[in-house]
């Protein structure tokens with residue numbers, strides 16, 4: 274029987290690459306989607322050439338605590354325990370702090386950090402009871418180093434690391450590992466939508482002089498999910514071309 278993985282924000286740039294890699298590695302992936310509803314998700318599913326045995330589309334607003342609790346409980350009843358959870362959904366609402374409004378702050382904290390409670394809480398106990406599981410949280414280099422205009426985003430992404438270390442301690446005895454992958458700038462719509470001169474100045478600051486490929490982030494996630502990663506927990510794996518070295 275295939276192992277079950279749940280990836281939030283699966284049809285985004287990095288989420289798509291993670292889903293494709295986990296499908297390649299023979300997982301059945303619960304691919305959560307949000308904007309555009311079922312039709313938009315089906316288009317993505319068809320475009321990627323997935324079949325029902327590989328990917329199950331699952332509509333979920335990761336900011337909605339009640340919806341997550343109800344929908345994920347249903348999912349567990351229908352599909353069984355989730356072996357691998359990838360908390361990947363995320364947004365940016367950049368602004369210098371002086372001009373940042375409360376909505377920009379709360380939207381980012383809700384989507385990027387409170388989502389970790391909403392999605393992980395209904396799954397964690399079942400993983401512990403089963404005696405194993407992998408939780409991989411997608412943070413960011415900007416959560417490690419901070420970034421001008423991203424006080425909201427950096428706060429949420431740094432929060433993910435404290436969360437992950439704490440949950441790693443709680444899950445270790447049951448064989449549930451909790452880790453973070455911290456991508457640097459990655460070639461997805463979130464980044465390629467930037468103005469050309471901004472993108473060029475970012476690329477110039479990266480020692481490898483290029484953006485990450487989404488597949489390079491997905492490979493790290495797959496490693497942490499694999500048997501080879503069984504003894505790694507509470508760690509942050511930076512995938513940033515040398516942009517920030519801890």
Ligand SMILES: NC(=O)c1ccc[n+]([C@@H]2O[C@H](COP(=O)([O-])OP(=O)(O)OC[C@H]3O[C@@H](n4cnc5c(N)ncnc54)[C@H](OP(=O)(O)O)[C@@H]3O)[C@@H](O)[C@H]2O)c1
Nearest residue numbers: 282285286287306307308334335362363413458459461463
């Ligand atoms: N790209 C980068 O350079 C970079 C660097 C470091 C870290 N990251 C992180 O990597 C993750 C993926 O980023 P990406 O570049 O792939 O961005 P993306 O293409 O914009 O994908 C983000 C995904 O998040 C989902 N999402 C947003 N709000 C949601 C909500 N309320 N409920 C459920 N899902 C929601 C979206 O789902 P729908 O499309 O279904 O609405 C979207 O697919 C994010 O956490 C981001 O912060 C990205």
